[in-house]
Amino acid sequence: MKITIAQLNYHIGNFQGNLEKMLQAVEEAKAQQADIICFGELATCGYPPRDFLDFDDFIKKSLECIDQLKNAAKGIAIVVGSPSVNPVPEGKDLYNSAYFLADQEIKYVQHKSLLPTYDIFDEYRYFEPASEFDVVTYKGKKIALTVCEDIWNIGNENPLYTICPLDLMVPKGVDFILNLSASPFNYKHAQTRIELLKDNVERYQKPMFYVNHVGAQTEIIFDGGSLVMSPNGQVFEELPYFEECVRTFDLEEVIKGETSNAQPKDKIALIHDGIVTGIKDYFGKLNFKQAILGLSGGIDSAVTAVLAARALGSENVRVLLMPSQFSSDHSVNDARALAENLGITYNIIAIKDVYDAFLGKLEPIFKDLPFNVTEENIQARTRGTLLMALSNKFGNILLNTTNKSEMAVGYGTLYGDLAGGLSVLADVYKTEVYELARYINKDQEVIPENSITKPPSAELRPDQKDSDSLPDYDILDRILFEYIENVQGPQDIIELGFDPKLVARILRLVNINEFKRYQTAPVLRVSPRAFGMGRRMPIVGKYLS
């Protein structure tokens, strides 16, 4: 028996696009003499569809896709994820289901049982869990159908769940296991996934085909990395990351398990490729072509510009250099050098005249009050307005260049340098941005060395340095990581050896700046805990603040 894995880049709500893509893959699978082709979780409508699921019309369109795929299931069986309607009034209105389509019929539907409701996931908001489990027989083989999280409770060891679907299916006699996933990327996830699959295979001694999504849906990136596992616990094949792939496997070969292939998993390379995918799909799926960003001469905007050029092509990235009287000469030179290295269009607008015009209008009100953060923010907002003017006039989408360290402690100006349609680096700590820059420069100097080595500065007042108001980034980032990724409280972090006053100050900064993060662009998620839908914090709170 031959089984095709279709690792595709779906688009939420784009039923026609998703369907055409799947029908094309069915043709490819047929050409490869496949018996079965398997798509991902909720492939008809894309993942996560969020509250679109509340619209009957949206569900109807998903079911129309299933109907079309059913008609195509001729000479080949199609396994595909889609919402389905709960036929009884009890429980939520929908199931998150795997359809088995063959001989132009719906042969079997297995609903998802384990509904993740943590991190970025809200599945219990929409779906009723499965209570019935069976296997489907096709061409003499017995197949267990599982949807994503269903395989994440091996032997009931995950305390979140009380059911282990495969424990209920495998005793019915199973030849192989299919899993339809939509399992979002973070830089640790590919390794976790392989370990999880190994554990499953070791428990059940069955070959396993794990089909993931690829591509980004706003902030959520899917890396693909679909897996074929031999019953001996080896990775028979790991599909590529961040690209679509339709590949067919011979079940007998997989069972023999004589080869083993997996992708390299370098953290910084994964972050790099993940972000490039995130930018590319944000633009592609919203039908935008061109990006704009402000280039300061600093490392964050430099890395953002490179990633944008790699995602969209140099011809589609435009940058604006906006020096003020506080900018150093090298800032403009470094920014210009980068733009030239990348071959991207750049313009220079000195902001002093606009800044002065603002100050002139405010003078009758401000009188002789001293320079403070107000004037710094006017500079940042003047730049934001200039960038948005080009964005509006030429249709370039503004990319935000803020890193995770700044975003965490509120080191940025709302409507100024925090503006933009997509936040490219806001899940990458400053120390990791340096690693990304080194990775980008590994073969040749793309980012001017000076942008990497000079002390970071916002250049909003004379001789300003980040270190004037923040601790060294290597200390800051470790404290932030404990608080954000590891969900450690103040006492726990202090016990790791950090200064109690510093810990209190940093945690307070994170908490009191929730209002800023609320108003910033979606953040491409590359870590296990990004700002955004996976981290939901009150604004009006008084905890550690």
Place this chain on the structure above:
Amino acid sequence: MKITIAQLNYHIGNFQGNLEKMLQAVEEAKAQQADIICFGELATCGYPPRDFLDFDDFIKKSLECIDQLKNAAKGIAIVVGSPSVNPVPEGKDLYNSAYFLADQEIKYVQHKSLLPTYDIFDEYRYFEPASEFDVVTYKGKKIALTVCEDIWNIGNENPLYTICPLDLMVPKGVDFILNLSASPFNYKHAQTRIELLKDNVERYQKPMFYVNHVGAQTEIIFDGGSLVMSPNGQVFEELPYFEECVRTFDLEEVIKGETSNAQPKDKIALIHDGIVTGIKDYFGKLNFKQAILGLSGGIDSAVTAVLAARALGSENVRVLLMPSQFSSDHSVNDARALAENLGITYNIIAIKDVYDAFLGKLEPIFKDLPFNVTEENIQARTRGTLLMALSNKFGNILLNTTNKSEMAVGYGTLYGDLAGGLSVLADVYKTEVYELARYINKDQEVIPENSITKPPSAELRPDQKDSDSLPDYDILDRILFEYIENVQGPQDIIELGFDPKLVARILRLVNINEFKRYQTAPVLRVSPRAFGMGRRMPIVGKYLS
């Protein structure tokens, strides 16, 4: 037996503040010879605590409050909501619990069973549902403890749930029912709540004490309206809306049920009072005193200014009038008249010089490209920057004045008129803003009549009117209401008699502007479906767009 209801305004994470408030109420209850005092759901930590619940330290602090309250439970029993720790590894780590404290001991803990995971609620993200149900006996009376949603599945008729806690408790013999709630306000909710309580009382024929929160937590407003129900189904007492109240009731009197009191429920009055509460608590809980907003002469900013002055006092509201060359004379006059009626500080800054400075710097890039939305947005962003400059210099928090109709169709400029820390009117349709203005003016003309009667205009180009690009607001708002509040798809709305092309255009505008709403301030929620945490939509989607 005497029972005290404590309808209090908690503050998320402010354990010390919440505890002091509760201890004060305990003293009041003792002075009123009460036998039992009952607080709201998760009263120790405030509601909704969101991902603060993931921190062990946060839970520890909640439990320390319980410990303090336990010590105070001497001569009086205290019923209070708090997170509690699930002692077994299976299931989520926490319960959402009602503690019964008496004789300085924890006499009983009843966990919440029905965990809302829809709309603004994410309870299944954090809590394990109760599986055991009992009643607590105190001074010879048997009491059923329920937490909020637990009473929302009368006789298992709510399809979301399969358990009806009171069906399991009442057969054990119950003298009265306590419900600890944190049930957020919308303009329909007070009526819904009374009907729900009536249905419960009619089923069980027991007196019922329903204790709600009051006050706002960022966008979520609690109206109070706590209820005492007699077994005959009458409202024995409905506590006031939008104010704290500690009141003691004699159980025998409640059982007799010879009086009946409920509050008036005028929609516009409720919205008015709800928003005033929302502004007041946003400032109070974040320790801000003063607000600023831009006054255009139009109705939205006028209504916002009045509501802000009523929430914070006229002395704490400052406005900026920022005419451009496209502003009409009456705009400035109307705005000035309002500021004078309210007795608030105002300044006038003409934006032309800054606008011209921007255009001058952009001219080498824009050359002779025609005036379009770019130049409109530069004006809006110049105003946003001026407002934020005053905000930064004087510490006034910027209030956003956008209404729900504009917010829905994306009629507003990001970082310009969409700026602000709190969105005051973005859950109020334009047609409702007019009703609010009339309500405000019911006794005397606060808002100049001209601001109410003139055709709405953004005044960003010569002779611009909202009606140039949008349908009449009474049609627009009805379509939006069907799509947003009633979750009707395009076909359903067309069948109500609206023009198919118009419906398609409006729904498309709503969906393609999700990116703007993502970056705007929290919206005070007054309707059953507000933008924000209760409506979660993908940005990169292609549904109806």
